Amino acid sequence: PGEYYLEVPGVGASRHFRIGKDAFATPFRLAMRSFYGQRSGIDVDLRPDFPQYRFPAGHLEIGRYHASSGKTGTRDVSGGWYDAGDYGKYIVNSGITTGTLLHAWEQYGDKFRRLSLDLPESGGRQPDYLDEIKWNVDWMLKMQDDDGGVWHKATTANFPGFVMPKEDLEPVLVIGPKNTPATADFAAVTAIAARVYRKLDPAYADRCLRAAERAWTWIEKNPDVLYPGNPPGIGTGGYGDGDASDERLWASAELFRTTGKEVYHQAFLGARSKWTPALKADEAQGWGNVNNLAFYTYLFAPRRNAVAAGEIRKDALAAADGIAKRIGNHGYRMPLAAKEYYWGSNSVVANYAIMLLFAERLERKPVYKNAAMDCLHYLMGRNTFNTSFVTQVGSKWAMHPHHRPSAADGIDQPWPGLLVGGPNADNGKTPPARQWVDEAGSYRTNENAINWNAALVFALAGALP
Numbered sequence: 001p002g003e004y005y006l007e008v009p010g011v012g013a014s015r016h017f018r019i020g021k022d023a024f025a026t027p028f029r030l031a032m033r034s035f036y037g038q039r040s041g042i043d044v045d046l047r048p049d050f051p052q053y054r055f056p057a058g059h060l061e062i063g064r065y066h067a068s069s070g071k072t073g074t075r076d077v078s079g080g081w082y083d084a085g086d087y088g089k090y091i092v093n094s095g096i097t098t099g100t101l102l103h104a105w106e107q108y109g110d111k112f113r114r115l116s117l118d119l120p121e122s123g124g125r126q127p128d129y130l131d132e133i134k135w136n137v138d139w140m141l142k143m144q145d146d147d148g149g150v151w152h153k154a155t156t157a158n159f160p161g162f163v164m165p166k167e168d169l170e171p172v173l174v175i176g177p178k179n180t181p182a183t184a185d186f187a188a189v190t191a192i193a194a195r196v197y198r199k200l201d202p203a204y205a206d207r208c209l210r211a212a213e214r215a216w217t218w219i220e221k222n223p224d225v226l227y228p229g230n231p232p233g234i235g236t237g238g239y240g241d242g243d244a245s246d247e248r249l250w251a252s253a254e255l256f257r258t259t260g261k262e263v264y265h266q267a268f269l270g271a272r273s274k275w276t277p278a279l280k281a282d283e284a285q286g287w288g289n290v291n292n293l294a295f296y297t298y299l300f301a302p303r304r305n306a307v308a309a310g311e312i313r314k315d316a317l318a319a320a321d322g323i324a325k326r327i328g329n330h331g332y333r334m335p336l337a338a339k340e341y342y343w344g345s346n347s348v349v350a351n352y353a354i355m356l357l358f359a360e361r362l363e364r365k366p367v368y369k370n371a372a373m374d375c376l377h378y379l380m381g382r383n384t385f386n387t388s389f390v391t392q393v394g395s396k397w398a399m400h401p402h403h404r405p406s407a408a409d410g411i412d413q414p415w416p417g418l419l420v421g422g423p424n425a426d427n428g429k430t431p432p433a434r435q436w437v438d439e440a441g442s443y444r445t446n447e448n449a450i451n452w453n454a455a456l457v458f459a460l461a462g463a464l465p
Contacts, residue, residue: 039135162440345422
């Protein structure tokens with residue numbers, strides 16, 4: 001252990017780097033604490049680590065029902081996490097974000113049970129990590145209607161300029177319609193929360209499970225209600241999904257794992273054949289395709305079907321073998337194919353790391369863990385830019401994320417722990433891996449997003465001792 005650099009006479013010296021079992025501890029903490037910096041409806045203060053980084057609570061007003069919701073009046077939709085570089089809050093993206101973080105807890109929670117995130121809730125009865133996640137689950141619960149369905153998002157009509165949260169004075173709107181992908185993502189997350197919080201807060205776990213089962217009842221009556229796109233006058237993120245089958249699969253798998261009820265088991269078994277093989281080496285999970293999460297969680301369900309689980313396990317390991325092989329053949333030892341340098345390509349790298357870490361849980365092969373670490377090395381500087389894509393991690397990092405507090409707070413350095421989107425190929429003139437611009441205006445390459453950071457947190461959790 002210690003700090004080192006490499007020097008080649010006549011060529012030059014590397015940057016200083018640290019070797020040690022805990023080398024990823026600080027990046028993990030910063031990546032997870034970034035969610036506190038994304039909180040809506042509360043004063044945020046990153047002291048003691050970053051005393052200059054703070055803002056007063058914004059978006060405290062009661063939300064108004066938009067005509068697309070089918071209702072009139074107001075609804076309290078305060079709280080939760082800002083989705084990305086803007087101040088919107090979206091159920092679909094909160095779904096994979098919160099689900100990924102809860103899965104990381106189930107897989108690695110013993111490693112960071114005592115992690116201090118310096119939150120307003122720190123020192124309470126449950127770990128800081130779960131306190132932070134609960135902040136967003138609480139908001140998701142507010143988005144469920146009395147009939148069990150869940151509205152799509154809570155945003156202003158359009159994106160604000162580069163201002164701090166309190167300076168965004170446009171009214172928050174509850175935007176619909178209630179739809180199957182959003183409701184199924186909600187059901188999956190609250191089902192996981194029901195089992196994660198069971199021992200720490202039984203009453204809260206019961207509340208989450210009731211919400212999940214009410215959502216499932218709505219889904220059964222409305223299996224294919226899709227978000228039709230933004231209604232007139234709304235210009236915030238769409239998160240539209242043309243296929244709800246993967247969200248339904250995920251909801252059924254999580255509800256089965258949590259409750260053991262056969263109704264959810266049969267729903268999962270009846271739907272899974274659409275994905276053959278269950279997991280693929282060239283298909284990482286994302287907000288629009290959550291079926292991978294359904295298959296992984298099924299493998300750890302206490303009452304899983306042995307034959308189905310055996311087939312899924314085989315596919316999961318084969319997918320991991322393919323990812324690891326692709327990494328081994330790449331000059332930078334990373335998993336992206338040329339076609340995968342799209343919006344948020346860095347999150348694809350992080351999600352491939354998650355697939356490798358799930359495989360490592362199934363079969364303790366060093367190749368899986370090593371390949372997952374290669375993904376982290378790429379994100380933290382072993383790339384064509386010699387730059388860490390995680391703000392304030394490493395010795396040279398992305399400086400100008402498309403992140404409103406970073407652009408509006410008057411501080412030179414960006415808010416810490418944010419994974420930016422990365423290379424986004426949109427022309428044939430520049431190699432795909434080189435199409436990244438470190439500018440605040442470049443939302444296509446340099447925005448942050450909570451789902452991307454959640455994947456990073458999971459990958460970093462796998463690197464902890």
